[in-house]
Every structure is written in C-alpha cells, then in structure tokens.
Amino acid sequence: MTTEGKKLGERGEDAAVAFLERSGMTIVERNWRCQNGEIDIVALDGETLVLCEVKTRRTAKKGTPEEAVTPAKQRRYARLASAYVQAAGLEPVSVRFDVIALLVIAEDRALLRHHRAAFVLE
Amino acid sequence: MAQCTVRTATVVGVEAVPVDTEVDVGAGLPTFAIVGLPDLAVQEARERVRSAVRAAGYDVPNARVVVNLAPGPLRKHGTGFDLAIALGLLTATRQLPTTIADSCVCVGELSLDGSVRAVPGMLAHALAARSQGRPLLGPAEAAASLAIEGLEYLPIAHIAQLRTGVPETGRPPRRSVPTVPNDLDFADVVGHELAKRALLVAAAGGHNVLLIGPPGAGKTMLARRLPTILPALDDTERLETALVHSVAGLDDVPALAGVRPFRAPHHSASIAGLVGGGSPPRPGEASLAHNGVLFLDEMPEFGPAALQALRQPLEDGTMTLVRAEGRLRFPARFSLVGAANPCPCGFSGDPDRACTCAPGAVERYQGRIGGPLMDRIDIVIDVARIDPALMLRDGRGECSASLRNTVALCRERALDRDGGPPASLRGAELLAACAMRDSARRFLEEAARTKHLSGRGVTRLLRVARTCADVAGEAAVGLDHLSEALGYRAREGG
Numbered sequence: 001m002t003t004e005g006k007k008l009g010e011r012g013e014d015a016a017v018a019f020l021e022r023s024g025m026t027i028v029e030r031n032w033r034c035q036n037g038e039i040d041i042v043a044l045d046g047e048t049l050v051l052c053e054v055k056t057r058r059t060a061k062k063g064t065p066e067e068a069v070t071p072a073k074q075r076r077y078a079r080l081a082s083a084y085v086q087a088a089g090l091e092p093v094s095v096r097f098d099v100i101a102l103l104v105i106a107e108d109r110a111l112l113r114h115h116r117a118a119f120v121l122e
Numbered sequence: 123m124a125q126c127t128v129r130t131a132t133v134v135g136v137e138a139v140p141v142d143t144e145v146d147v148g149a150g151l152p153t154f155a156i157v158g159l160p161d162l163a164v165q166e167a168r169e170r171v172r173s174a175v176r177a178a179g180y181d182v183p184n185a186r187v188v189v190n191l192a193p194g195p196l197r198k199h200g201t202g203f204d205l206a207i208a209l210g211l212l213t214a215t216r217q218l219p220t221t222i223a224d225s226c227v228c229v230g231e232l233s234l235d236g237s238v239r240a241v242p243g244m245l246a247h248a249l250a251a252r253s254q255g256r257p258l259l260g261p262a263e264a265a266a267s268l269a270i271e272g273l274e275y276l277p278i279a280h281i282a283q284l285r286t287g288v289p290e291t292g293r294p295p296r297r298s299v300p301t302v303p304n305d306l307d308f309a310d311v312v313g314h315e316l317a318k319r320a321l322l323v324a325a326a327g328g329h330n331v332l333l334i335g336p337p338g339a340g341k342t343m344l345a346r347r348l349p350t351i352l353p354a355l356d357d358t359e360r361l362e363t364a365l366v367h368s369v370a371g372l373d374d375v376p377a378l379a380g381v382r383p384f385r386a387p388h389h390s391a392s393i394a395g396l397v398g399g400g401s402p403p404r405p406g407e408a409s410l411a412h413n414g415v416l417f418l419d420e421m422p423e424f425g426p427a428a429l430q431a432l433r434q435p436l437e438d439g440t441m442t443l444v445r446a447e448g449r450l451r452f453p454a455r456f457s458l459v460g461a462a463n464p465c466p467c468g469f470s471g472d473p474d475r476a477c478t479c480a481p482g483a484v485e486r487y488q489g490r491i492g493g494p495l496m497d498r499i500d501i502v503i504d505v506a507r508i509d510p511a512l513m514l515r516d517g518r519g520e521c522s523a524s525l526r527n528t529v530a531l532c533r534e535r536a537l538d539r540d541g542g543p544p545a546s547l548r549g550a551e552l553l554a555a556c557a558m559r560d561s562a563r564r565f566l567e568e569a570a571r572t573k574h575l576s577g578r579g580v581t582r583l584l585r586v587a588r589t590c591a592d593v594a595g596e597a598a599v600g601l602d603h604l605s606e607a608l609g610y611r612a613r614e615g616g
Contacts, residue, residue, distance in 0.1 A: 048184070081151055092149045096184050117184045121153040122168065 008104070012056030013040055016100040019112055025050060034083050037076060041100075042084065048094045051081050053118075056102040056110070065101035066115060078121050126214040129227040130206035131250050132198045133243035135403065135450040136365050138250035140227075142192045143203060145210030150186035156207075158191030161199040161402075170201075170232045171208045178236035178282040183215045197447060199402045202241040205230035205259070208281055222288050226276060227251040228259035236281045240264040242371035245364055248273050259289070267364075267375050300381075306347050309521035313508035317344050320503045320610055322525055325351050326532035327589030328543030330436070330458035330498055332421070332491075334612065335505030336475075337468045341461035344505065345417045346384070348459060350522035352415070353530040354380035359413040362453055366409045383414035385456075389423040396424075397431045397441050398452050408435045411456035421460035422490040429495055432458070436498045458499065462491070472507070500545060500582045501610040532592040544588040548581060556588050556599040565601050569608060583607050 017027055020043050028049075029042035041052040053073075055065035074097075081095060099118040103111045125146045131138035154168045176182050189207055191198050205228050212218040229247045230238040238261040245268065251258035252273040260268070262277035269275075276289045283289060308318060317333065321344060324331045333341040355363060355377065364377035377383060387396060387407040398406035408416055418424060435441045439455030464470040465484040470477040477484070496502075536543050540555045547555055558566070570580055584599070586607035591599045 078151060085151075094149045094185060095151050097152060117152065117182075119152075120172075120184075120187075121151060122155065 008056050008058070009054070012100075012102045012110070013054045015102060015110065015112065016052065016054045017041060019100065019114065020050075020052065023114075032084060034080070034087065036079050036083055039077075039080050039084060045096070048096050049085070049090070050096045050098050051077065051084070052098040052100055053077065054100045054102070056104065058104045060103060065103060066099050066113065066118070069099050069118065074119050074121065124214045124216070126210045126220070126223055128206040128210040128213070128223045129254075129256070130203060130229050131227065131247055132196065132200065132202070133246050133369050133402075134196075136246060136369050136405065136409075136452060138229075138243060138246040139196065140250065140254065141196070141198060141203075143206040143210050144190040144192060145207065145214045146186075146188045146190070147183055147211065147214045148186045148188075152184050152186065154187045154189075156189045156191070158189075158194050159197045160191060160203075161197065163201050164191070164198050164203055167201065167204045167207050167232075170204050170234060171211065173234040174204070174232040174236040174281060175208055175211065177234065178280065180212055180217050180281075181215070183211070187211065197402070200241055200243075201231035201239075202229045202243075202247070204232040205238055205281070208232060209259075209284070212281075212284070218284055219287070222259070222284060225288060226257040226259045227254060230259075230261045230278075232281065238262070238278050238281060243369040244268060245270075245361075245368035245374055248275065249361075249365070257288075257291070267368075267378060270361075306350050307522045308347050308350065308525055309519055311340070311344065311347065311519055314340055314344060314505065315519070316609075317503060317505050318519065318525075320501050321345075321348055322351065322528065323586065323589050323593060323606075323610070324348070324457065324459075324501050325525075325529045326593055327500075327536070327585065328457060328533075328545040329500040329586060329589065330460075330545075331501045331503070332460040332462065332496075332499045333503060333505045334462050334464050336472050336507055337463060339505045339507045341505050342419055345415075345419070345459045345461060346386075347522065348415050348417075348457075349382050349384045351525040351529050352382045353526060353533065355382055355413055363413045366405050366412050366453060370405050370410060372410070383411050384417065385411040385414070386417040386419060389418070389420045391424065391428060393425070393428045393431050396428045397435060397454070398443055398450075403443050403445060403450050405452045406441070406454075408432060408454040408456060409441055409452040412453045414456055415459055416456040417459045417461070419461045421462045422487055426490065426492065429490075430492060433494055433498070436495075460491070460499065462488075464488070471504070497578060497582075500586050502612050503610055504612045528593060531595075532589065535592050536589075544585045544592070547585060547588070552581065552584055552588070556584055556591075557597060558599050562598075562600050562604060565604055569604065573608075583611070586610055 025043040025045045027043050032039045032042055039051055040054045043050045055068050057065040096117050097119055099115040101113045128143045130143050131140050172182055209223055213220055213223045231241050233239055240261045240263050244264040248258055248268045248270055257274035257276050259276045262279040265275055265277040274291050278289050335341050360378055360380055364374040367377050368374040385407045394400050396406045397408045435454035441452045441454040443450045465477055465479045465487050467478045469475040470484050540547055587599045587603040590603035590606045
C-alpha cells in the first residue's frame with residue numbers, strides 16, 4: 001500500500017475512534033494484530049464486544065466503501081474475532097461486527113456511516 | 123439466552139412428516155446457522171426470516187442463532203420452514219409469549235415484508251396437523267382451501283399479527299367451482315355413435331380405452347368429453363386427489379369441489395413427468411390424474427420407457443418410487459384413454475385415402491404401445507372420419523348430463539353387487555358377477571375358439587360384457603352384451 005493510502009486509512013480510523021467514543025463506546029484496542037490479520041477497532045458497547053472495520057475511500061467510483069466488506073472478508077473477520085476472544089481470555093460474550101464507512105469529500109471533511117451489526121455469519 | 127421448539131412438517135411424497143424446529147439463541151459470534159439436512163431453499167430462509175422479522179417491527183437478535191431441524195436424517199426442502207423459524211426466534215428472544223409455539227403446528231413461507239405465503243402441500247400439512255390433533259397456523263391465503271372437517275386452522279397474513287397472540291380460527295367460504303366441466307358436452311358431437319357408446323361403457327365400468335383413427339377424425343374431441351360423463355368425486359376421492367394436486371403445487375380447489383381431473387400430457391413427457399420422480403420426488407401426470415382420466419394423445423409417440431412405466435399404476439393404482447432415502451408411494455388410479463393414428467401417415471385402413479407407409483412400418487407403429495400395456499386396455503375402437511354431409515346436418519346427440527346419470531347408475535349397481543367396477547374383477551369373481559346362462563356360455567366358448575382368444579382375452583371380454591349388461595340394466599350377461607363387447611376389440615388377436 002502506498003504511504004498516501006496508509007495515511008488515508010489512519011486518518012479514517014482516527015475519525016472512527018472519535019465517533020465511537022462520542023457515541024458512548026469504550027475503545028479497548030486499536031489495530032489489534034495476529035497472524036490472521038488485523039482488527040481495526042475493538043470497543044465495548046455496554047456488555048457487547050464490538051469489532052469494527054473501518055473503510056475509507058476518496059471516491060465512490062469503485063463502489064461505496066462498505067461494499068469492500070465482501071463475504072470472504074466477513075469470514076476472515078470471523079476467524080479474527082474468535083482469535084481475539086481467545087487471546088483476551090474472554091468468556092462467551094455477545095459479539096457484534098460493525099463497519100464504519102468514510103467517504104472523503106474534501107480536505108478535512110468526510111461522510112461517515114456507521115453500520116451496527118453489519119453482518120451475521122452463516 | 124434461550125431455546126424454543128416449534129412444530130412444523132416437511133412434505134415427503136404426498137404426506138407431511140412432522141419436523142421439530144429447534145431454535146437456540148445464545149452469546150457468541152453473531153451467526154445464523156440452519157442444520158438438519160436443509161436444502162438450498164431452506165438455507166435461504168435466513169435472509170427471508172431476518173428481513174421479515176425486522177420489517178414486522180421485531181428485533182433481530184445480535185447473537186449466535188442455531189436452528190436445528192429434527193429428525194436430523196430426514197432431508198428438508200422448500201420454503202415452508204420460514205414461519206416456524208421466525209416464530210422460534212421471536213419466542214426464544216422473548217418477543218412473543220411461548221403460548222403460540224406451544225399450541226400449534228405451523229407452516230408458511232415469509233416474504234421480505236413479513237407477510238405469510240402458502241407453500242405447495244398445504245393440504246398435506248393440514249391433514250398432518252389434524253391427525254396430531256393440533257391447530258395449524260398458516261397463511262391466510264390458503265384458508266379458503268383448508269376448510270376441512272376436524273381441522274382448526276389459524277390463518278395469519280403477516281407475522282406482525284402474532285403480537286396479539288394466537289389468531290382466531292377463520293373459515294372463509296370455499297371458492298365455488300362447477301363440479302363438471304360445463305363448456306364441453308357430448309351433445310355437440312355429431313356422428314361417432316360407436317365411439318360415444320364405447321366411452322359410455324368405459325366410464326361406467328372403469329375400463330381403459332384406446333381410440334384409433336386417422337388425423338382429424340375426432341379422437342381428441344371425444345376424449346376431452348369423457349370427464350363430462352363421470353360422476354363427481356366422493357368425499358374420500360376428493361381428499362386423495364386434492365392432496366396430490368396440493369403437493370404438486372397445483373390448485374386443489376377444483377378437486378376438493380369434486381371435479382375429476384383430466385390430464386393430457388404431451389408425448390414428449392419424460393418418465394419422471396409421467397409417473398413421478400425428481401428430487402425431491404414429485405407426483406407425475408399419472409398421479410395428478412388420480413381418480414380421473416389420463417389422456418395420452420398420439421400414444422405410440424410416447425417414449426417406450428415412459429409408457430411401460432405406466433404398467434405398475436395401471437395394475438395396482440399406485441406408483442412406487444424407490445430412492446436411496448426410502449420408498450415413496452403416490453396414488454395413481456386413473457382411467458387411461460389413449461389415442462393413436464393407425465400408422466405413421468395416419469391413413470392405414472382408410473377407405474378414401476391410400477396409406478403411404480413402407481411395408482412393416484404399420485405393424486411396427488402399432489407394436490410401439492407394447493403387449494403388456496395393451497393387455498390393460500379393455501376397449502379398443504376405430505374412430506373413422508365422419509361424412510362431411512353428416513357434420514353439416516344440424517343434429518344433436520344424447521347430452522352429457524343424461525349419459526352421466528347412466529354412468530352413475532351403473533357404477534352404483536356394480537358397487538352393490540361386486541364391491542368394485544367390472545374392470546377390477548377377475549377369475550371366479552368375474553364369472554359369478556356375469557351370471558351367464560348356458561346359451562351365453564356356449565356363445566362365448568365359440569367366439570373364443572374362432573377368434574383365438576387367450577385366457578386373458580376372455581377375461582377382458584367378460585369385464586366389458588358385464589359393463590354392457592349394466593348399461594342395459596340387466597342382471598345377467600347375455601348374447602347382446604357379449605357381442606357388443608366383441609365389437610370393442612378392433613384389431614387384436616389374443
């Protein structure tokens with residue numbers, strides 16, 4: 001990934017964290033990594049563990065940011081989620097997958113969409 | 123969190139087999155899994171249930187949802203589990219009281235907006251619920267055809283209605299259908315007296331018929347009028363026939379109203395299409411014609427394997443399909459009416475036009491129906507093209523209503539005397555029913571000798587003669603009846 005792309009992603013994640021905190025959630029982890037990949041944000045919404053994927057785009061030409069969360073990626077998040085729950089030594093908890101989509105429309109301005117419980121595994 | 127079990131069923135053959143829908147909602151990764159040998163349509167219930175539940179204003183739980191359809195080894199197919207899954211989900215998450223799930227059996231497909239739709243086999247589900255002694259919760263749109271004695275039907279149109287508890291028993295009036303096709307009548311048929319008489323005898327005695335004649339002679343026209351002289355279905359027959367139509371996804375209201383089915387599959391029909399099959403196994407045309415008429419136009423053009431597959435249902439009135447999962451039985455007791463050209467060009471035996479078929483082609487063509495199948499056809503007649511002058515003359519024959527009375531009378535007589543139609547009699551039973559005097563017996567012996575009749579040939583002749591006597595209202599089979607029966611044996615030896 002280009003440096004510019006990385007930067008865009010980081011700024012998007014910062015914005016998402018700020019948004020989640022404002023909506024009353026507690027941020028537990030950022031960029032939690034394991035050999036299977038990375039979880040952008042881990043937060044707590046009351047008792048529910050929220051695993052959040054942030055997608056930032058400059059244009060919607062190649063589809064909206066949330067469209068990038070394909071079924072294959074959803075399955076990857078599922079594996080990541082199990083890994084996290086295990087690594088954190090949590091008992092069976094209520095887990096939610098959220099997606100935050102950011103579409104940059106100008107310098108310092110972006111449209112943010114928060115999909116709560118964006119997907120359910122099959 | 124919680125669990126809930128909802129009673130439903132899946133259709134196997136013409137029967138609804140009870141299935142328990144167990145829904146477990148618990149903590150963990152948000153999943154929605156359906157297990158218990160579901161087919162693709164059952165798997166897709168996830169999407170329908172999720173959308174419908176949300177659209178009806180309930181909450182979709184963000185939790186680990188597992189749906190188990192028990193018994194596990196039974197294959198589940200179709201969309202009828204949607205309602206049970208939704209009800210189980212809503213009950214397990216305490217959005218609905220347990221009383222609904224506890225009290226009834228339910229079946230129905232959900233649309234994305236939460237409305238409840240009918241699925242094929244509603245009648246089978248209704249009968250299964252009745253035999254379990256439980257009310258059936260199902261789509262309101264199916265209520266009209268499920269007005270069955272002893273069944274409590276709880277119609278719902280939309281799952282939002284469940285908030286107000288168990289729906290009221292509703293019984294809307296059944297759609298009225300004429301019990302006999304009224305657009306066709308034998309009175310419209312000019313000439314063809316022999317063929318009309320033969321069809322009357324066939325209807326009265328339950329005999330299978332083959333009409334042989336050149337193109338345009340009126341074979342199809344005659345066959346289509348056979349249902350107009352058959353009496354309406356009785357109560358048991360109605361249910362049997364409607365059940366087959368219901369599981370095949372066809373309209374079952376006509377059969378429930380007493381209309382005898384008339385099925386006329388095209389000669390390109392496959393074996394599965396004709397006698398049943400596929401996965402999941404569905405009834406074929408022979409079963410859809412149960413208690414009615416199966417009309418095979420251009421009979422020699424049917425695939426030989428498909429035709430021969432009809433032998434079992436013609437013999438025992440049922441079709442048995444053997445599959446890896448087990449044996450399935452579809453009812454298939456029908457009157458067979460076949461129509462055939464005498465040869466590939468159609469004009470063999472025609473007094474006015476020459477047959478252009480190659481030597482041997484005529485025999486080959488006629489042989490295509492096959493001996494074993496021909497053995498089950500009691501009446502074979504020639505249908506000649508009628509004189510155009512006769513057609514232009516304004517004449518009307520005997521009407522279907524009066525013929526129908528004769529048929530009903532004959533059937534009643536045969537039932538009282540022998541417990542079944544003459545076509546089902548054999549051996550000593552048949553001889554006793556015919557009560558022939560010595561003169562008739564001698565005539566039969568003579569005819570059998572000169573015409574080289576086999577034992578089976580004699581049996582068929584006697585059956586038809588018995589019916590002819592019934593039509594004439596006579597207790598004993600006499601010379602007239604035997605000679606009439608001999609007349610219904612166009613072109614055959616034994």
